[in-house]
Amino acid sequence: MFDLIRHKTASHRADLLSGITVALALVPEAVAFAFVAGVEPMVGLYAAFIMGLITALIGGRPGMISGATGAMAVVMVALVAEHGVQYLFAAVVLAGLIQVSAGVFKLGKFIRIVPYPVMIGFVNGLAIVIFLAQLGQFQTPDANGVMTWLPQNQLILMLGLVALTMAIIQFLPKLTTAIPSSLAAILTVTLLVTFFNLDTRTVLDFLKSMSGNDNATIAGSLPTFSIPAVEFSLDTLYIILPYSLILAAVGLIESLLTLTVIDEMTGTRGRGNKECIGQGVGNITSGFFGAMGGCAMIGQSMININSGGRGRLSGITAALALLAFILFGSTFIEMIPLAALVGVMFMVVLGTFEWASFKVMRKVPKHDAFVIVLVTIVTVFTDLAFAVFVGVIVSALVFAWEHAxxxxxxxxxxxxxxxxxxxxxxxxxxxxxxxxxxxxxxxxxxxxxxxxxxxxxxxxxxxxxxxxxxxxxxxxxxxxxxxxxxxxxxxxxxxxxxxxxxxxxxxxxxxxxxxxxxx
Missing domain, CATH: 3.30.750.24 (STAS domain)
Known part of the structure; x- marks a missing residue:
């Protein structure tokens, strides 16, 4: 599994460079998930910074990247639409408290009951989800707001730049590993587009199309402390508790499964209970600083690991670099072509998908093959947490039936x-x-x-x-x-x-x- 890993050892230099690479790829992801949740882009960017920094400092898995995620954003959208963003912040704080409690009571160990076929279905499903999400970058809203494919010339150009990005990532390590190939690819494609003034979509174009505001920007200030403006009562608790429980569960499941994947990639072992506490503290802090919270991101974690990031410094660098982009470097980030970032994520898809599962399914028992396919499909069409629950339940029932x-x-x-x-x-x-x-x-x-x-x-x-x-x-x-x-x-x-x-x-x-x- 995961045979696209380029770096096997850790170093401070590799952590710094891989952190910068991750930060570049975090920007459009955080903005997109903010729009999914129905909040301002800066709410997603602040979440990526806060979650990334805190989990890198105190989490249980060095090298794993956390931030705003789609799995949690889809849970938030109903709460934001019905009650407003302040209730979201309160729900995120409560979700964080639940996650910290899970770590204190050492519930992280229960991730071990997830069978291996469920794990394979999990990574395959997420790889497909990541791939499908990138297809949206090849579309743009028309006058009526309906998403349509780019004009033929722009589409061909973007596909060419995506292919160039993927080629650099694939072949540069054969020549040198002095710089992460993903970072080199992003810089090369950005310089190429800028020098030749190529007509292709950039991060700024993406931000404008998502927000419908021609003055949109990722430039901002430091997040500020603020207690969620909600009434402290049982009525408020009644509103936010169901969302908080779901957010906490989804966040922990995705984080602990990602931790397990990274463990396998690096041949090391993270600390699940400590990661629960790290995720919880990150979400509590997010809620008090106007951020949407989040959890571990398998795509960004794959970028980090493949770029050489192994230690906590890589996650810290990614978070601080993202903050620096918000405060000082928004102009540079906004000019990065989307094609470069799409190419990076396509390589993540190739590295995440368990291609050997096609061979495995012909050798393993039929019920294990069924679980792999089932979890993959459910992940794509519903959400991660539900897919894992379904996979574990089906596996348990099959186990009971076979042993009976x-x-x-x-x-x-x-x-x-x-x-x-x-x-x-x-x-x-x-x-x-x-x-x-x-x-x-x-x-x-x-x-x-x-x-x-x-x-x-x-x-x-x-x-x-x-x-x-x-x-x-x-x-x-x-x-x-x-x-x-x-x-x-x-x-x-x-x-x-x-x-x-x-x-x-x-x-x-x-x-x-x-x-x-x-x-």
Whole structure:
């Protein structure tokens, strides 16, 4: 996976240059997501700066880039449209508090339950989403505000510049790695367009078309502290809480999955719980400084890693460079051709998409291949968080179904003439029905042994099934002997009580997933 990585080691120089490259690509992304959320462009730019800086300083994954994202912007739009931007800021603060709580209570570890097929579907889906988002740069609104493709001459020129950008990124590392190839490509195409006065769209053109304002600019001042202007009441909480919960969940899922992807790319391991806290503090700060908040950005993180950014300095540089562009360098940023930035993002798509999944799907079980395709499609047509939930649920159901079929017994007779059922396979909610059908209480002899040495009692449904089995034998006037049960199982076998004999000598020690033990 991710075979387009150009740099394998970290250095301060590489972090600085890759940070500048990321900052250049952040500008149109932040502006676009601000318009998606229905807020001013500067609200998105401030979010990119604040989220990028704070997560780089205290987050759990050096080299990962955070900022305003589309996944969170689509959640915000309804709140902004109905209640205004101040309620958005309040919701972002509350979402940040929820994320910090998730980190404090160490909930970041649960990202480990996401199966690998879901991860593949996640990166494939995001790659497609990133690609589709770039197609909008080849369109412009007509007199009625309807998006139409660029005129043929402009379209051909833009495609040519995109191809040139991608060629530089692909082949420059074969000649030198002194400068990140993405940065070199952006500078080269910008100089080419400026020197020859080529008629192609720039960042400024994009900003004007998105805002409908010919005086639009990314120039601005420092963000200022301000408490969200909302009434502090239960009514306000009732309005923002649903949005905050969704924003917190979407932000953490995207951030922790991106962290996992970056871990695989770099061969290192980030700290999920620390990243939850970093994301939370970033969103809290965003809400108090007039920014829309955000989470980790897989596209910008890929640019950073492929450009050599490994340490926290790369994220810090990206954030500070973005702020410098807002304060001092807006003119330069606004003249960058969109084609250069589109070319960079197309290379991100090529590096993000798991091309080997086409071969993998012919070798892995059909249900894993189905999950890969399902998560990819759901990611493209809905949103990331929903896609991951769907993928995890489907994978869990398939896992339960497959393991439910693996339970069986070996029947024998011991030296006392007692019938012995030696159980094989896990006993859990999915296999209890099959388990109960393995026994014939009416036809069995007076004494029956159920040996759990090769089995595992996993949950309360399993315990209830054992109780039910015991009741059947007791009801038939027969004795049931249960062997190799853990202490937890014995403690929770409440229905049969003293009527069930348990072997106390050979019982193993393991925990059963049941809330009664914690009550």
């Amino acid at each position: 079929k693996h339970i069986n017994v070996e029947i024998s007779e011991d030296q006392n003439g007692w019938k012995v059922y030696k159980l094989n396979g896990p006993l859990f909610f999915g296999s209890v029905a099959e388990f109960l059908e393995l026994f014939d209480a009416k036809s069995d002899p007076q004494d029956v042994i159920v040996d759990f040495q090769n089995s595992r009692v996993c949950d309360h449904s399993a315990l209830d099934a054992i109780d039910t089995l015991a009741e059947r034998y007791v009801g038939s006037g027969k004795r049931l002997h249960l062997r190799h049960l853990s202490n937890d199982c014995k403690e929770l076998l409440a229905k049969a009580g003293d009527l069930v004999e348990v072997n106390l000598i050979e019982d193993p020690h393991y925990k059963v997933a049941d809330d009664k033990l914690d009550s």
